[in-house]
Amino acid sequence: MRVDFTINNSASDTAHYLTWAPSPLRLRILDAPAGSDVQVVLSEDRHSDGGSIRYSATPNGNFTPTLKVQLPTNGSTKIVYVRGKFGSPSKSDGDVSIVATASAEIGRMPVMVRIRKNADKLTAGERDRFISAMAMLNNKGTGRFADFRNMHVAGAADAQAHGGPGFLPWHRSYLMDLERELQAIDPSVTLPYWRFDKMAPNVFTLDFIGLPDNLGTVRFSPSNPLQFWATDGVQGILRRQLGASPGKQASPSIRTEAQTLALGNTFRLFRSMQGNPHGSAHVEYFGGSISSIPTAAKDPLFFLLHCNVDRLWAKWQAKFGRYKGADAASYDSGQSPTSLLKGHNLQDTLWPWDMDVAPPRPSTAPGGSMAASPCVSAPGLSPQVSDMLDFQGLVSSDAKLGFSYDDVAAA
Amino acid sequence: MATAKSPKSKATKSLKAPAKKVAARKAPTQRGASTSTGIKAITGLGPKVPSKKIAAKKAARKGTLDGSVDPNSLMATAVDPGAKLNARLNAIVKVGPDVIGSKQSFDQMCGILMDQAANPALRGQALSTIQAAAFDPVAFAKYRAQYLSVLRQLRTDPDPEVRQRVFGLLAREQDSDTQSMLLEGLDDPSKAQLSPEKALQLLSYDPHAGAYEVAKKIANRPPNDLARREALRVLAADGNSVDLFAGVVSDKSESTDVRQIAASALNHLAPRRMQEIARTMAMDDSESDDARAVGLTALAHFGESSTLSSDEPLREKVNSISQSTGNMNLRTAAQGFKARYS
Numbered sequence: 001m002r003v004d005f006t007i008n009n010s011a012s013d014t015a016h017y018l019t020w021a022p023s024p025l026r027l028r029i030l031d032a033p034a035g036s037d038v039q040v041v042l043s044e045d046r047h048s049d050g051g052s053i054r055y056s057a058t059p060n061g062n063f064t065p066t067l068k069v070q071l072p073t074n075g076s077t078k079i080v081y082v083r084g085k086f087g088s089p090s091k092s093d094g095d096v097s098i099v100a101t102a103s104a105e106i107g108r109m110p111v112m113v114r115i116r117k118n119a120d121k122l123t124a125g126e127r128d129r130f131i132s133a134m135a136m137l138n139n140k141g142t143g144r145f146a147d148f149r150n151m152h153v154a155g156a157a158d159a160q161a162h163g164g165p166g167f168l169p170w171h172r173s174y175l176m177d178l179e180r181e182l183q184a185i186d187p188s189v190t191l192p193y194w195r196f197d198k199m200a201p202n203v204f205t206l207d208f209i210g211l212p213d214n215l216g217t218v219r220f221s222p223s224n225p226l227q228f229w230a231t232d233g234v235q236g237i238l239r240r241q242l243g244a245s246p247g248k249q250a251s252p253s254i255r256t257e258a259q260t261l262a263l264g265n266t267f268r269l270f271r272s273m274q275g276n277p278h279g280s281a282h283v284e285y286f287g288g289s290i291s292s293i294p295t296a297a298k299d300p301l302f303f304l305l306h307c308n309v310d311r312l313w314a315k316w317q318a319k320f321g322r323y324k325g326a327d328a329a330s331y332d333s334g335q336s337p338t339s340l341l342k343g344h345n346l347q348d349t350l351w352p353w354d355m356d357v358a359p360p361r362p363s364t365a366p367g368g369s370m371a372a373s374p375c376v377s378a379p380g381l382s383p384q385v386s387d388m389l390d391f392q393g394l395v396s397s398d399a400k401l402g403f404s405y406d407d408v409a410a411a
Numbered sequence: 412m413a414t415a416k417s418p419k420s421k422a423t424k425s426l427k428a429p430a431k432k433v434a435a436r437k438a439p440t441q442r443g444a445s446t447s448t449g450i451k452a453i454t455g456l457g458p459k460v461p462s463k464k465i466a467a468k469k470a471a472r473k474g475t476l477d478g479s480v481d482p483n484s485l486m487a488t489a490v491d492p493g494a495k496l497n498a499r500l501n502a503i504v505k506v507g508p509d510v511i512g513s514k515q516s517f518d519q520m521c522g523i524l525m526d527q528a529a530n531p532a533l534r535g536q537a538l539s540t541i542q543a544a545a546f547d548p549v550a551f552a553k554y555r556a557q558y559l560s561v562l563r564q565l566r567t568d569p570d571p572e573v574r575q576r577v578f579g580l581l582a583r584e585q586d587s588d589t590q591s592m593l594l595e596g597l598d599d600p601s602k603a604q605l606s607p608e609k610a611l612q613l614l615s616y617d618p619h620a621g622a623y624e625v626a627k628k629i630a631n632r633p634p635n636d637l638a639r640r641e642a643l644r645v646l647a648a649d650g651n652s653v654d655l656f657a658g659v660v661s662d663k664s665e666s667t668d669v670r671q672i673a674a675s676a677l678n679h680l681a682p683r684r685m686q687e688i689a690r691t692m693a694m695d696d697s698e699s700d701d702a703r704a705v706g707l708t709a710l711a712h713f714g715e716s717s718t719l720s721s722d723e724p725l726r727e728k729v730n731s732i733s734q735s736t737g738n739m740n741l742r743t744a745a746q747g748f749k750a751r752y753s
Contacts, residue, residue: 128743128747132712132747135712136712136713140675140678140679140682140713141679142679154584158548159548159549162546162548163548163549164549215608215609215612215637215641216579216612217612217640217641217644220671221704221740222667222671222701222702222704222705222708222740222741222744223704223707223708223739223740223741223743223744224708225708225711227671227674227675227705227708228675228678228679228708228709228712228713229675230647230675230679233618233648234615234616234644234647234648235615235644235647235648235672235675235676235679236615236644236647236672236675238612238615238616240575240579242535252504253504253536253539272508274508274546274547275507275508275543275544275546275547276507276508276543278546279508279542279543279544279545279546279547280507280539280543282542282543282546283539283542283543283546284539284543287576287579288579289583289616291542291579291580291583292542292580292583292584293545293546293548294583294584294585295583295616341549
């Protein structure tokens with residue numbers, strides 16, 4: 001007798017990844033003698049510093065370390081729910097397993113509580129997997145990363161990304177698309193965030209995001225694959241330090257997390273963070289590519305910076321419960337459903353994933369539709385602005401986007 | 412070094428420090444550091460601004476980064492030559508994105524930036540504040556033309572830090588006039604506003620800037636190591652430079668820094684040739700540990716998996732390296748290779 005597991009509605013190994021949001025776990029008894037239901041206890045088996053998981057019979061129920069489940073012997077399935085225990089993310093793939101026990105263990109499936117983390121606190125393994133996946137996605141400037149580079153440029157594309165209240169949703173979609181491409185290379189990878197309001201000594205090193213010399217050319221250790229970074233046919237990364245290194249000192253000109261979260265309880269007020277801390281983080285520490293919109297995405301640091309911008313939005317959403325598009329305080333909608341620049345109204349599709357190239361959209365749509373996730377179905381190939389709000393599926397479980405932050409609970 | 416010699420040219424003659432004289436006053440080498448000192452008062456960590464019965468200064472002092480203070484009051488402090496430097500810096504920071512809240516504020520901030528007599532830290536913070544506001548392009552659109560005009564005027568500013576920053580900003584906009592100035596400066600030192608290595612670096616933002624010819628000349632007859640390195644970076648997009656990079660990456664007398672750039676360039680321009688060279692480096696016990704690490708990192712991430720997975724001698728060598736080397740970079744690279752091809 002054994003138990004067959006299906007998680008996230010997929011039989012693929014690439015779906016064995018959890019966040020703080022509940023994932024459906026289908027259980028089925030195989031090779032059982034006919035008879036009455038079998039009682040199975042679900043528990044976890046975790047590495048000493050591995051992730052931790054919790055179970056519940058329902059998505060909104062009480063999640064506990066173990067769960068008793070009655071499974072029929074006729075092969076039909078039963079659905080329960082599993083999620084990562086907030087505060088206990090995984091450090092490596094499969095460092096925690098779902099274990100099913102009857103009189104003895106009858107099933108086991110390694111999973112990962114895959115969570116976006118503070119870049120300054122990654123293990124060496126997490127760091128190396130991330131930079132390795134980034135380097136391979138870019139593939140010396142010839143890879144899929146070029147599409148992401150071409151999405152974040154001047155002109156009409158700039159207006160889609162930055163020209164209105166869609167700034168935060170657009171970048172959430174952008175990061176998610178990139179992260180899914182990274183996970184297609186290495187499913188254990190998530191985007192880390194750079195807390196630009198804190199000193200980050202472990203980020204600004206030769207082994208991670210690189211160190212600029214006095215001229216502003218970024219240098220890497222000989223074993224760092226980012227040394228092969230190239231964009232637009234040009235080798236290397238330009239990032240000139242203007243003052244103290246963020247590895248040694250945080251800039252007091254950049255709004256802190258507390259100041260940012262205190263901007264106001266409506267999205268209209270909160271989105272002023274586009275200037276400070278967002279714009280300030282782009283320009284206060286460094287000149288070079290990251291300090292200008294047309295070139296910012298040439299620097300991998302850009303994605304760590306924006307991951308923190310997105311995390312701040314996520315924290316603000318959690319603080320005030322701003323997940324519903326229908327709630328006026330959750331988004332800065334215009335006077336009518338179409339009054340804002342196309343791409344910024346709540347029900348607009350987001351460029352370039354919608355592949356709309358008619359004005360006022362840009363004339364090209366680099367990269368095409370949104371990368372699919374093996375773990376979640378949302379937001380589909382052509383996301384809308386509204387799809388970006390309920391990222392942990394708190395309003396509708398079907399809306400979850402498949403990522404969580406280490407310090408933003410799904411509750 | 413495997414680079415060919417070429418006749419001395421106008422470009423190579425120009426490879427001296429910029430001839431332009433700069434102002435006698437001290438230029439900021441650590442702009443952020445001086446700025447940080449001034450801004451500490453905002454967060455209550457630094458010295459407080461002395462109390463004065465001037466409304467604008469009070470506003471600047473009381474304000475926080477929540478933007479709750481009237482921008483006009485803050486700008487009044489920012490432009491007040493009688494106010495203390497810290498108070499003026501604080502005011503500029505607190506104005507933040509509101510610098511584009513009115514034409515007057517923007518003009519005043521540009522005035523600080525263009526004031527050659529102003530403290531360098533003030534000018535630097537004014538530029539950063541305007542730059543940050545540019546990250547909201549729709550709101551910034553009506554100021555953009557004026558902004559670019561100001562930047563162009565500052566290309567001949569006596570402060571080298573200001574020049575360097577504005578040239579960088581304009582180069583990233585692929586401003587053709589700025590690219591022409593950079594090329595002209597490489598060709599004629601009397602017209603150079605930046606060092607040759609900086610000019611080359613900024614020209615590398617645009618592979619179509621027409622810098623290959625001068626970069627080749629500089630790579631062959633470099634005035635200093637940095638200029639040569641930047642010339643190589645420019646040439647990394649030049650399909651005619653494959654042999655140059657193959658020579659540099661294989662040359663054991665070159666620095667690791669330069670061999671890294673050459674490896675990256677070759678990996679992009681001629682990946683199979685890079686793979687062959689990287690294999691040779693990995694198998695060569697007389698090669699430097701760091702150079703072998705560069706080669707193995709290239710193979711692990713960008714090599715042809717079908718070729719590498721069947722290359723038993725290489726796999727055995729890498730296995731041996733990973734067990735015996737005391738060099739952390741080489742061990743990391745070897746382990747990375749093994750993880751992919753074991």
